[in-house]
Amino acid sequence: MELEFKEIEDNQVWDNYVFQMPEYSFLNSSARYEYNKKIGIETFRYAIFNGDIFRGVLTGNIGSSKLFGRFLEFKHSPLLIGFEEEEWKQVIKFAMQYTIDRKCFMFRFSPLVVEDPRIEEIYKKYHFIKAPIHNVDALISQQIDLTKNIEDLKKDMSKTRRNLLNRLLENNDVSVKIHKDKSAFVPFEKFHDETVNFKGYVDKPTKLLMQELEIQQEKNMCYMVTAYYKGEPFSIWQNTVYGENMHLYQAGASTDFRLKNLIVTTLLYWKSLELGQSLGLKKYDLFGGVVPDMYENKRHPWRGVSEFKRSLGGRKVTYMHSRDYPINKVKYFAYYIYSTLRTRLKGHTTNW
Template sequence: MKPILQTAIWAEFQRGLGKTVHEAEGPGWSFLAVEEKTPLGMYLYAPYGPCADGEPELAEALRALSALARSVRAHYVRVEPVAAGLGADAATVLTAKGLVRAPADVQPHLSWKVDLREEEAELLKGMRSTSRNLYRNIHKKGVSFEISTDPADLPILLGFLAKVSGRADFTAQTDTYLTKAAEVLMPAGAAKLFIARLDGTPIAAALSYDTADTRVYAHAAADDAHRKLSAGIPLLVTMMLDAKAAGMAEFDMWGVSPEDEPDHAWAGFSRFKRSFGGAGVEYPGTWDLPVNRLMYNAYGFTRKSRTLLRGALKTARATAGSVREKLQKP
């Protein structure tokens, strides 16, 4: 299954944002790669790509990406081969091909997916009982659900996201980014907006990204004034069952935290995602293929220097604060 981030419509969306995007394919492989600029130059980024039928096809895709990088003077290629069939041997295979682990993952390397090929009754049975009951009964409280493919409805979600960003440790995509996504993807059938309404007034909304076989739970937020209704739960169930009715095979909850890290920043909404049934999926993560080794090493040195400087400044501020506190004591 080709991820939404590796599709032609995603390339069109990225170009709409002003990005330079390259697409190529060969027997058993394909990629979408975006030019990304840094103070030291440019690199190519293939989000959740390249796609390949297996290891030999992946090797061809990497060769094509390297050649492209040299032609556009990119210093390295950043890849996330989630659809290459590497399995548990991913790190060994990628290291053998000259790739190195990126300093941090760009896209999540852990996801949570629900198999939509099950019967509806089984899907509902796999959820937490409170989720099932909310979905079945929330209409009694005056809540209804609407599905929109009109980009003009996106401000409903943007308003909720702005409020969430303002009150929590959460950073939403910019309005410009999401507006362009809606303008490009929704008319093409690659995105839908789901809206929960209380007596006609929007109280929650979620945007999905869709391919022929997968729906991605991309962006969601709710009105805090109605949080006791928990409308986001039946809204998500509505998204899942609509995807099933459309013939999709899986519902991708997107990123989750490791289950054995209860203090992880994502732990709360990861528990929420896991409460709908499904199973975890682990990807190879983000890897770099250096093309200009000198410049790639310079990039790494600069990044480490910045990290050390930030750490030193943080320590200095803490020390200064401690000294001031002691001086102020009688």
């Protein structure tokens, strides 16, 4: 039977479909869809049906490169319930035509699937190419099982982290509050700018980020776990809740307190665990910043943050490498060389 791809207009209906998937993230959410539309990104979402039976979702957007033109990216999708080879073939054909109709030179699949030889075989049959990018969008991440006892989660932390946590819990000058409203937005915006400047990495402009967080806040998805020193905020973890999952989406801290060596990240993590359990969630995803297995304990731009996240416990999850399907092969070949060199010059690897 031919699959049917239905555009879903209603946000609640859409999210309820996503929540039926075995794996999903807030990148599949109605909040991300609304944000993309608000800032002018061409975005899409389709529910997939086999007759009357719901089978999966497609989410993503169209990007544009000054050098190579338009491309289509299925972020954290396609997502399908179970595995049926014929369904995957029909999804690929739909993606091909969608890409051609919108005059894009390629499309990219990034499903939240741990290595699956059946999907790998389909990629080979259709001549997909491993994307010449590093593990963006948390396709390698540290994940925490929130159904475990809180004391067991504490035991999962490294001894150094546990000792740091105990000292912070005993420090009367340090406190933590969790804000579900916008009261922490102003300090967070300031801390985010300071953190980006201090670390020298590239992130989306803060004004655009705040627009996204406003949409999340309106949907009761945004939680600001905020550390205070003698009543003054100095560090914030922004957690995004979607379905049964919580994601550490953003973080920021006062540069002054960084320089004073008052590091409170372990306490923010602990309070985030307590928050997730109080909300009845099942998984806390530290959302990326984790190096591939072959780069552990080696030089890498993310080595420090990766070792920190691993020290908190949980398990490292590596999803399948993103795959590209070229429509314009000449243009894609030039893009492939450019992207590979650009990624490696930044110290990352395209082999993960």
